[in-house]
Amino acid sequence: MNEIARVSDFDVKDYLRLNLMPHFMCPGCGHGIALRSLLWAVHELGIDRNKLAVVCGIGCSGRTGAYIDANTFHTTHGRPLAFATGLKLARPDLTVVVITGDGDCLAIGGNHLIHACRRNLDITCLMLNNEIYGMTGGQVSPTTSATRVTSTTPAGNTEPTFDACKLADAAGASFVGREVTRQAPALKNLIRAAIEHDGFSFVEVMSDCTEIYGRKNELGESAEMILSQKSDMVPDGLGNAPDQPFRPNRMATGILARHARPEYGRTYRERSAELRAGTEG
Amino acid sequence: MSSSLHSLQGNKACALAAIAAGCRFFAGYPITPSSEIAEQMSRDLPRVDGVFVQMEDEIASLAAVIGASLGGSKAMTATSGPGFSLMQENLGFAAMTEVPCVIINVMRGGPSTGMPTKPAQGDIMQARWGTHGDHPIIVVAPASVQEVYAETIRAFNLSERFRVPVVVLYDQIIAHLIETVELPPKGSIHTVERKWASGTEEGFKPYAETDDLVPVMARPGDGHRLHVTGLTHTEDGFPTQKPDLAAHALNRILDKIERNRAEIDKVEQIETKDAGTVIVAVGIAARAARRAVQMLRSEGIRAGLVRPVTLWPFPDEALRAATANARAVLVPEMNAGQLIHEVQRVVGGSAKVAGLNRVDGEPIPPAAIAQKVRELVADE
Numbered sequence: 001m002n003e004i005a006r007v008s009d010f011d012v013k014d015y016l017r018l019n020l021m022p023h024f025m026c027p028g029c030g031h032g033i034a035l036r037s038l039l040w041a042v043h044e045l046g047i048d049r050n051k052l053a054v055v056c057g058i059g060c061s062g063r064t065g066a067y068i069d070a071n072t073f074h075t076t077h078g079r080p081l082a083f084a085t086g087l088k089l090a091r092p093d094l095t096v097v098v099i100t101g102d103g104d105c106l107a108i109g110g111n112h113l114i115h116a117c118r119r120n121l122d123i124t125c126l127m128l129n130n131e132i133y134g135m136t137g138g139q140v141s142p143t144t145s146a147t148r149v150t151s152t153t154p155a156g157n158t159e160p161t162f163d164a165c166k167l168a169d170a171a172g173a174s175f176v177g178r179e180v181t182r183q184a185p186a187l188k189n190l191i192r193a194a195i196e197h198d199g200f201s202f203v204e205v206m207s208d209c210t211e212i213y214g215r216k217n218e219l220g221e222s223a224e225m226i227l228s229q230k231s232d233m234v235p236d237g238l239g240n241a242p243d244q245p246f247r248p249n250r251m252a253t254g255i256l257a258r259h260a261r262p263e264y265g266r267t268y269r270e271r272s273a274e275l276r277a278g279t280e281g
Numbered sequence: 282m283s284s285s286l287h288s289l290q291g292n293k294a295c296a297l298a299a300i301a302a303g304c305r306f307f308a309g310y311p312i313t314p315s316s317e318i319a320e321q322m323s324r325d326l327p328r329v330d331g332v333f334v335q336m337e338d339e340i341a342s343l344a345a346v347i348g349a350s351l352g353g354s355k356a357m358t359a360t361s362g363p364g365f366s367l368m369q370e371n372l373g374f375a376a377m378t379e380v381p382c383v384i385i386n387v388m389r390g391g392p393s394t395g396m397p398t399k400p401a402q403g404d405i406m407q408a409r410w411g412t413h414g415d416h417p418i419i420v421v422a423p424a425s426v427q428e429v430y431a432e433t434i435r436a437f438n439l440s441e442r443f444r445v446p447v448v449v450l451y452d453q454i455i456a457h458l459i460e461t462v463e464l465p466p467k468g469s470i471h472t473v474e475r476k477w478a479s480g481t482e483e484g485f486k487p488y489a490e491t492d493d494l495v496p497v498m499a500r501p502g503d504g505h506r507l508h509v510t511g512l513t514h515t516e517d518g519f520p521t522q523k524p525d526l527a528a529h530a531l532n533r534i535l536d537k538i539e540r541n542r543a544e545i546d547k548v549e550q551i552e553t554k555d556a557g558t559v560i561v562a563v564g565i566a567a568r569a570a571r572r573a574v575q576m577l578r579s580e581g582i583r584a585g586l587v588r589p590v591t592l593w594p595f596p597d598e599a600l601r602a603a604t605a606n607a608r609a610v611l612v613p614e615m616n617a618g619q620l621i622h623e624v625q626r627v628v629g630g631s632a633k634v635a636g637l638n639r640v641d642g643e644p645i646p647p648a649a650i651a652q653k654v655r656e657l658v659a660d661e
């Protein structure tokens with residue numbers, strides 16, 4: 001199937017809880033594109049929605065999950081990966097996707113992120129990075145670019161940032177990728193590959209907080225913000241990520257790392273079965 | 282098959298009881314004096330096709346437990362004060378979203394790191410009020426290894442029955458005490474299963490009010506595609522800020538416990554019928570109090586004991602009845618005075634209420650309790 005045929009085959013409305021509309025997101029917010037791209041990937045993969053579990057943190061990013069017509073869990077701030085770990089270990093038959101934000105995932109939830117990467121359970125983690133705490137009114141986050149103005153950095157951010165993908169890779173994630181909301185089909189493909197991957201997948205989605213971040217930093221209308229993603233990103237990142245200490249001006253996109261590592265849930269179940277055979281035999 | 286006698290440590294009895302109650306998921310983080318529970322679960326769960334996972338901290342531990350319970354497993358964690366503090370936010374999440382889970386809190390000296398290897402009863406109030414906001418919770422307080430076994434099973438049953446987090450609260454002494462325990466024969470243990478939706482009901486509402494106020498739970502994958510949120514939610518599970526719906530949602534989860542007290546309450550009473558002095562104590566302090574009652578009775582002093590086994594909700598009625606004719610009430614506890622506030626609230630001015638407190642990491646001996654009762658009697 002070519003791209004056009006697949007696009008026409010997919011109707012996002014089939015996957016949404018339309019009774020909840022209108023949604024809460026501000027006009028132009030990048031999180032909507034991320035949500036749509038996820039559902040597009042789910043559609044292409046033919047995942048049974050009864051078997052899809054979407055576990056969200058707290059934030060504008062975390063609120064997106066409620067609109068998905070699947071099993072959706074809106075947990076506590078920073079902890080969705082820990083909830084998802086229990087759910088996936090108890091229910092390996094479910095496809096588990098986590099939606100988190102840059103604050104949720106890298107600040108309050110940073111410890112859970114690195115351990116989820118290390119454990120390598122078959123969970124797909126989408127981190128919607130808008131470089132800001134959107135929900136609470138635009139405070140600085142661990143990914144806010146240098147000099148940006150936020151409600152808690154009135155004179156411009158002076159803190160260094162995380163490169164979330166490098167962090168995830170170093171912590172052992174067996175699949176790492178990054179994509180911009182400007183490239184919805186590419187984002188869809190990346191999420192699709194991440195879900196298909198057998199193990200922990202980390203996907204950083206470069207999203208835009210148009211209302212707060214955009215306004216405070218005079219980044220223009222939402223269309224201008226999304227277009228600027230073009231100059232900031234380097235496509236096709238595999239093995240190509242710029243070697244810079246903090247968030248570089250230009251970031252690599254695409255699949256950045258992919259390793260074959262044993263999926264933890266299966267390893268645990270196999271080892272348990274051996275134990276049982278040993279005690280019973 | 283008949284029951285069998287075993288020499289068991291408190292923490293081991295707890296783990297065995299959990300498996301017997303149907304627990305198939307444990308997530309935890311090591312902490313003295315609770316670690317033996319995790320160690321035992323790591324050995325036993327794989328053998329019953331369950332899952333043990335050591336998480337990165339206690340916040341993650343309870344989160345994983347709730348995640349597994351949402352998936353359909355009976356699940357628990359075990360910890361002590363510092364870890365229990367870290368669990369409070371997710372404990373509130375479980376109360377709000379009505380996800381069954383069991384939390385073992387083995388009390389040690391506090392606050393902060395305190396005295397890790399010493400017993401205390403300093404978490405009595407935290408177990409009730411630790412998470413923010415008004416919330417339902419059940420706390421049980423066993424006083425022997427035998428009772429740790431029974432109460433851990435009852436904790437699972439109550440949690441599944443009422444879709445509420447249940448805390449099993451005991452202390453370092455009971456955790457590490459080795460006593461002879463009678464284990465019931467396999468198959469004779471009463472276990473309770475959650476009310477599950479079939480997945481095919483028309484217009485299913487996950488938080489619909491039922492006769493007993495406990496909503497029917499839906500398992501992911503069975504057909505109902507539900508939303509679970511810690512935000513205040515309506516019967517269909519989605520957030521609301523409408524005052525009437527918000528009040529109704531909170532009142533229902535609180536009433537769920539209050540209205541079902543008959544199934545939840547459990548109090549042991551010793552010699553309270555004619556008691557002029559009633560001792561109120563829980564856990565290890567109650568064991569010393571029991572001995573003190575024997576000593577006092579042999580001297581002709583009419584002492585009795587009220588021991589809440591279900592500590593929260595607090596047994597107001599039983600205590601009021603037991604102290605109706607008492608002139609004095611003594612509350613021995615291994616903290617600076619927590620239980621005594623509840624006792625004072627219930628007893629009011631009808632009897633003099635005194636405390637006997639110890640915060641040095643040592644148990645209160647029976648002789649100290651007996652002596653305090655003698656003083657109270659002499660004062661009259």
Ligand SMILES: Cc1ncc(C[n+]2csc(CCOP(=O)(O)OP(=O)(O)O)c2C)c(N)n1
Pocket residue numbers: 058059060061062077100101102103104105128130132133134135136141
């Ligand atoms: C324990 C706790 N601390 C703080 C908050 C308040 N809070 C809600 S969302 C949020 C930040 C969200 O930022 P991010 O994860 O980047 O999501 P975004 O809104 O930008 O999508 C904070 C601090 C909370 N809900 N819980």
Ligand code: SF4
Pocket residue numbers: 024025026028029030031060061130134135208209210211212213
């Ligand atoms: S505040 Fe920012 S992140 Fe939140 S919905 Fe609005 S634009 Fe999106």
Ligand SMILES: [Mg+2]
Pocket residue numbers: 059101102103128129130131132133134141
């Ligand atoms: Mg953000």
